[in-house]
Amino acid sequence: MKSFLFFLFFPLLLWSQSDFEKGESLFRQKKYASAQPFFQNHLKQNPADFKTIEYLGDIAGHQKQWDEAISYYKKLKQQFPKTANYHYKFGGALGMKAKSVSKFKALGMIGDIKEAFETAAHLDKKHIDTRWALVMLYIELPGIVGGSETKAQKYAEELMQLSKVDGYLAKGYIDVYFKRYAKAEIHLKKAHEIGHSKTTFEKLYDLYLNKLKNTEKAQKLKTDFNT
16 A cells, blocks of 8 residues: 555655756666756756766766766866766776777777776775776786786785775686686685675686586586575
């Protein structure tokens, strides 16, 4: 009965809310397309509202509209140059756009992507997502344009200091990339022993099943995890 009443009066609840509150409520339900016009209306009346700008940037990202996301995050990092998360989101949007354009155009974006992530890492010594982004960036980039396992390992070590699970996962990720599967197993097993999460299971399971081709270990891991 309560759920029926909530459903009945939900439109009235939305009516009484501000555009920002309506947008935020819909965003939390992952109804990004529905939330967008409410945030846009709110921004017209409050053009400096940084939280609305961030929401619109996040929505653009979910919709893979990278130029829009970059534009919103750029405003935020310029307005709040000491906020690490805005630099991180800006770098992330740039990185995703780089994957969607030609290799020639992507090369011209690498410097800005690095700068954004490294600025975020400098501003916030505990920003885990930024350090993951840097590990992946320096591993995936060719050496000729700045790729470096040494730098990737540096940020993996920083992750280790912040979160043992993330640290071991990062080291395992690097080892898998370079096909050092025996070392990867050591790191991913440690990550799973500590975290015992869906993520740690999936990374170790994928290593056993698809890299080491060891179905026996993969099945045992799956059985143990599901019991």
